[in-house]
Amino acid sequence: KQEVTQIPAALSVPEGENLVLNCSFTDSAIYNLQWFRQDPGKGLTSLLLIQSSQREQTSGRLNASLDKSSGRSTLYIAASQPGDSATYLCAGAEYTGNQFYFGTGTSLTVIP
Amino acid sequence: KAGVTQTPRYLIKTRGQQVTLSCSPISGHRSVSWYQQTPGQGLQFLFEYFSETQRNKGNFPGRFSGRQFSNSRSEMNVSTLELGDSALYLCASSFDRGEETQYFGPGTRLLVL
Numbered sequence: 001k002q003e004v005t006q007i008p009a010a011l012s013v014p015e016g017e018n019l020v021l022n023c024s025f026t027d028s029a030i031y032n033l034q035w036f037r038q039d040p041g042k043g044l045t046s047l048l049l050i051q052s053s054q055r056e057q058t059s060g061r062l063n064a065s066l067d068k069s070s071g072r073s074t075l076y077i078a079a080s081q082p083g084d085s086a087t088y089l090c091a092g093a094e095y096t097g098n099q100f101y102f103g104t105g106t107s108l109t110v111i112p
Numbered sequence: 113k114a115g116v117t118q119t120p121r122y123l124i125k126t127r128g129q130q131v132t133l134s135c136s137p138i139s140g141h142r143s144v145s146w147y148q149q150t151p152g153q154g155l156q157f158l159f160e161y162f163s164e165t166q167r168n169k170g171n172f173p174g175r176f177s178g179r180q181f182s183n184s185r186s187e188m189n190v191s192t193l194e195l196g197d198s199a200l201y202l203c204a205s206s207f208d209r210g211e212e213t214q215y216f217g218p219g220t221r222l223l224v225l
Contacts, residue, residue: 034214042218044204045216046216103154
C-alpha cells in the first residue's frame with residue numbers, strides 16, 4: 001500500500017521568505033501528482049498538477065517538481081505571504097485513474 | 113462555472129443510523145471520487161464512479177456504498193453508523209479518468225454520537 005510522507009509537518013516563517021515543502025512516496029511508481037491547499041474547515045483547492053509526461057509545473061509564485069526515480073516531490077513557494085497560510089497536501093496516483101494517495105500534510109503559517 | 117457542491121454541509125447522527133450524502137460535480141465532469149478525512153488517518157479514498165460505474169474502491173467496509181446517476185451526480189451511503197465514521201467527507205470531480213485536475217467540494221462534516 002502506498003504511504004505518503006510530507007516533511008515538515010508544520011512550518012512557521014516570516015513574510016517574504018522562500019520555502020520548500022517535501023513529499024515522498026514509499027512506492028516510486030507515481031503516475032501523476034497533484035498539490036492542494038486546504039484552509040481550516042474547507043475543502044481542497046488544486047494548486048498544481050504534474051502529469052505523467054512532465055517533471056515540473058509552475059503557477060505564479062508556486063513551482064512543483066516530481067522525481068519519479070525516487071518518488072519525491074517538492075513544492076517551492078516564493079516570497080511567501082500571510083494569505084499562503086494553510087495546510088498543503090500532496091497526492092499521487094499510481095496509474096491513470098482517480099485514486100489518489102494523500103500525504104499527511106504540512107501546516108504552513110506565514111507571519112506578517 | 114459552478115464548482116462541486118455537496119449537501120448537506122453538516123450532519124449529526126447517532127450510532128446505528130444510516131446517512132446519505134450527495135455530491136454534484138462540475139458540469140460536464142463524469143468522474144466523481146469520494147474521500148474520508150479524519151485527524152488520525154488523513155484523507156483516504158473511498159470509491160470512484162465514472163459514467164454510473166464504480167471503477168475503483170478503497171479499503172473500507174461494505175457499510176460504505178455509493179452510486180452515480182446519469183447526470184453524474186453521486187451519492188454515498190453509510191449504514192449502521194459507528195463513532196469512528198465521524199469525519200469530513202469530500203467528493204472530487206474531474207472530466208475524465210485521465211490526467212485531469214481533481215476539483216473538490218467543500219465537504220460534508222458528519223458527527224456520529
